[in-house]
Amino acid sequence: MSDLNRLAGAPYAQNARPFFHGEEADAVGEVMASGQFGHGEVTEEFERALASYLGVPDVVAVASGTTALQIALAVASVGPGDEVVVPSMTFCATVQAICATGALPRFAEVDPRTMCTGSDEIEEALTPRTRAVLPVLYGGRAVDLSRTRDELAGRDVAVIEDAAHAFGSRRADGQRVGATGELTCFSFGPIKTLTCGQGGAIVPRTEEDAERARRMRLLGMIESPVQRARSISYTVDGPGLRAHLSQINAAIGLVQLRHIDEVASARRILWTQYEQGLKDLPGVDLVDVGVSASVPSMLAIHIPHREHVFTTLRDQGIGVGTHYPPNHLQPAFAPWHRSLPLTERIGRRNLTLPFHPLMSGHDAQIVVDALAGALR
Numbered sequence: 380m381s382d383l384n385r386l387a388g389a390p391y392a393q394n395a396r397p398f399f400h401g402e403e404a405d406a407v408g409e410v411m412a413s414g415q416f417g418h419g420e421v422t423e424e425f426e427r428a429l430a431s432y433l434g435v436p437d438v439v440a441v442a443s444g445t446t447a448l449q450i451a452l453a454v455a456s457v458g459p460g461d462e463v464v465v466p467s468m469t470f471c472a473t474v475q476a477i478c479a480t481g482a483l484p485r486f487a488e489v490d491p492r493t494m495c496t497g498s499d500e501i502e503e504a505l506t507p508r509t510r511a512v513l514p515v516l517y518g519g520r521a522v523d524l525s526r527t528r529d530e531l532a533g534r535d536v537a538v539i540e541d542a543a544h545a546f547g548s549r550r551a552d553g554q555r556v557g558a559t560g561e562l563t564c565f566s567f568g569p570i571k572t573l574t575c576g577q578g579g580a581i582v583p584r585t586e587e588d589a590e591r592a593r594r595m596r597l598l599g600m601i602e603s604p605v606q607r608a609r610s611i612s613y614t615v616d617g618p619g620l621r622a623h624l625s626q627i628n629a630a631i632g633l634v635q636l637r638h639i640d641e642v643a644s645a646r647r648i649l650w651t652q653y654e655q656g657l658k659d660l661p662g663v664d665l666v667d668v669g670v671s672a673s674v675p676s677m678l679a680i681h682i683p684h685r686e687h688v689f690t691t692l693r694d695q696g697i698g699v700g701t702h703y704p705p706n707h708l709q710p711a712f713a714p715w716h717r718s719l720p721l722t723e724r725i726g727r728r729n730l731t732l733p734f735h736p737l738m739s740g741h742d743a744q745i746v747v748d749a750l751a752g753a754l755r
């Protein structure tokens with residue numbers, strides 16, 4: 380195992396953490412030696428490698444999952460005054476990306492069993508002002524959105540998937556998340572299944588969308604960085620962000636992608652070990668990620684007496700978390716509050732247990748035993 384994985388404490392002390400394969404530091408060293416830090420050859424190689432892994436013609440790499448969402452919304456022409464249906468049960472980044480475009484979040488319920496917003500929950504939240512729906516593939520679950528797509532066909536409503544948790548997961552038909560659908564966004568942040576340090580990607584469905592995303596990630600300039608290096612001037616023809624993926628980050632991602640199958644199987648095995656241990660604990664509901672087809676990114680449960688369990692485990696040095704505090708209850712999003720009883724209920728009961736590929740089945744059992752103790 381790589382020295383890069385040296386730990387300060389026991390693996391179960393951390394809720395999530397990156398997993399390295401040992402070649403990342405050399406890959407970064409090569410980029411540093413080249414002196415080319417910005418967008419460049421290595422970034423484009425990473426984009427081609429992602430496209431080939433997902434089985435799609437094109438992928439646009441960006442600086443983070445949040446900017447991927449922001450750019451995807453802009454590519455779908457979502458703007459001020461438009462409504463975007465989004466689960467309240469997601470990382471605040473999803474909602475901030477919507478707000479950054481000037482659009483209004485319309486919070487939707489989740490299915491407590493999966494923590495995902497499916498076709499029923501989306502349908503309930505649609506209004507005449509809906510311009511996009513932005514479901515989140517919680518924990519890596521490859522939510523089936525085919526009914527939503529059918530219902531929205533012919534209406535001017537984009538379906539953008541927040542697949543920050545779902546890199547590598549497959550749908551029932553065997554296709555990877557990102558291989559189908561309209562616009563899919565991934566995050567390669569520090570604790571995601573594949574990490575670039577920071578990074579993200581958009582999978583566009585058309586060449587035109589890809590081109591719009593490419594311009595927007597680099598300040599709205601028409602010329603590619605390679606063209607710009609050779610020309611005397613450049614043209615800015617629309618809005619833009621500073622949201623390209625640096626070569627340093629892309630180099631890390633390229634190494635990580637070469638090892639993704641090992642990581643995926645380690646995550647599935649750990650999830651199943653937890654499942655075995657948790658099934659005899661009364662009052663504990665394990666959130667279903669559809670482990671046979673997905674690459675689980677976290678392990679969430681619903682439990683009674685959450686405050687007590689959280690502090691008891693934390694005081695034993697176990698890295699518990701809550702994913703997520705519902706967004707419709709956040710002060711920043713109060714203008715779009717509406718009553719969401721299921722989300723509010725699981726928002727009080729949800730706990731995530733330490734989950735990352737450095738953990739063994741033995742580590743998982745330590746966590747399960749501590750949880751059983753706290754619930755007694």
Ligand SMILES: *Cc1c(COP(=O)(O)O)cnc(C)c1O
Nearest residue numbers: 443444445470472473543566568
């Ligand atoms: C991590 C995450 C994001 C944001 O990605 P960053 O790379 O951190 O910007 C968005 N949505 C969800 C559900 C996430 O977990």
